Amino acid sequence: MKTLKYSRQRECIKEMLITRKDHPTADDLYMDVKEIYSNISLGTIYRNLSLLVSLGEIRKLSCGEGADRFDGNLTPHNHFVCNKCGCVKDLRLPTFDEAIQQAEKYCEDSIQGHITYFYGTCRECKPNKSLND
Amino acid sequence: MKTLKYSRQRECIKEMLITRKDHPTADDLYMDVKEIYSNISLGTIYRNLSLLVSLGEIRKLSCGEGADRFDGNLTPHNHFVCNKCGCVKDLRLPTFDEAIQQAEKYCEDSIQGHITYFYGTCRECKPNKSLND
DNA sequence: GTGTTTGCAAACAATTTGCAGAATT
DNA sequence: AATTCTGCAAATTGTTTGCAAACAC
Numbered sequence: 139m140k141t142l143k144y145s146r147q148r149e150c151i152k153e154m155l156i157t158r159k160d161h162p163t164a165d166d167l168y169m170d171v172k173e174i175y176s177n178i179s180l181g182t183i184y185r186n187l188s189l190l191v192s193l194g195e196i197r198k199l200s201c202g203e204g205a206d207r208f209d210g211n212l213t214p215h216n217h218f219v220c221n222k223c224g225c226v227k228d229l230r231l232p233t234f235d236e237a238i239q240q241a242e243k244y245c246e247d248s249i250q251g252h253i254t255y256f257y258g259t260c261r262e263c264k265p266n267k268s269l270n271d
Numbered sequence: 272m273k274t275l276k277y278s279r280q281r282e283c284i285k286e287m288l289i290t291r292k293d294h295p296t297a298d299d300l301y302m303d304v305k306e307i308y309s310n311i312s313l314g315t316i317y318r319n320l321s322l323l324v325s326l327g328e329i330r331k332l333s334c335g336e337g338a339d340r341f342d343g344n345l346t347p348h349n350h351f352v353c354n355k356c357g358c359v360k361d362l363r364l365p366t367f368d369e370a371i372q373q374a375e376k377y378c379e380d381s382i383q384g385h386i387t388y389f390y391g392t393c394r395e396c397k398p399n400k401s402l403n404d
Numbered sequence: 405g406t407g408t409t410t411g412c413a414a415a416c417a418a419t420t421t422g423c424a425g426a427a428t429t
Numbered sequence: 430a431a432t433t434c435t436g437c438a439a440a441t442t443g444t445t446t447g448c449a450a451a452c453a454c
Contacts, residue, residue: 140433141429141432142433143427143428143429143432143433144427144429144434145427145434147434164418164419178435179435179436179438180419180436181419181437181438182434182435184418184419185420185421185434186434198335201333202333202339205419206335206419227380233370233373233374234370234371234373236370237366237367237369237370237371238370240366241366241367242389247351247360247393247397248391248394248397249389249390249391250391251389251391252387252388252389252390253335253387253388253390254385254386254387255385257382257384257386258380258384260380261380264380273407273408274407275408276408276409276452276453277453278408278409278410278452278453279452280409297443310412311411312411312412312413313444314410314413314444314446315411317443317444318445321445337442337443338442338443338444
């Protein structure tokens with residue numbers, strides 16, 4: 139009985155999330171959307187984010203530090219979390235993705251998806267590195 | 272200047288965590304330890320868990336639902352999270368672990384570790400399955 | 405004795421919820 | 430008209446912190 143109705147706020151949240159290439163928290167998105175719908179509330183942000191997650195339109199990342207983050211990119215990819223600056227970057231690892239699919243066959247529980255977080259120090263936070271920063 | 276001093280509470284927490292094969296939350300451990308040190312406080316549990324994590328003696332799991340969980344098993348393994356009952360199980364996938372190591376070489380950020388969560392429906396929650404439940 | 409750890413309670417951060425009114429169909 | 434969605438504020442959950450007393454070295 140629960141029909142989904144259009145909401146401009148929800149559209150805006152999703153649009154903002156897709157536009158940003160980083161992985162914003164609910165509060166980050168709240169700031170963004172507030173520039174357009176100045177009286178939007180944080181509750182609406184949270185409600186719509188969890189709705190979009192359950193619809194499979196976006197993804198939630200729980201990196202272990204601070205607030206959850208959200209990702210509008212549904213293509214298979216992984217995440218790198220810097221344990222110095224806390225940034226979260228996309229990480230494309232095709233060979234790894236293959237291995238995952240293979241791995242899922244061996245499992246007796248039915249796997250529907252997976253999230254991998256790589257932890258380390260990002261190149262910006264690693265001062266003694268002679269690479270093109 | 273910060274020397275580590277022995278604490279029976281910390282030992283007990285670690286012991287409990289290693290004994291349990293599941294992945295308890297701070298509150299689960301609080302209940303466990305309370306049976307032995309009846310007036311231990313939840314703050315002590317949290318303080319020691321984060322200390323043990325930073326010492327690398329245990330691991331923290333943030334599965335995306337509810338409280339963080341903790342794992343005393345340091346051997347390389349992965350985790351399966353049931354999105355029906357919320358249980359978290361160990362998942363050994365040797366071929367997958369190899370792929371991870373390979374993947375880490377391709378990354379320009381220095382990776383120090385990784386955590387993978389597989390999501391799905393566990394065999395206990397999947398009723399229409401003709402396996403030995 | 406010095407420095408670390410504890411229990412307790414209060415503080416804090418992130419997220420969820422109840423409700424009356426506004427928006428969508 | 431019926432139902433869903435919103436803004437607001439209060440409630441809830443998970444975790445951290447300040448402090449005086451207890452403990453370890």
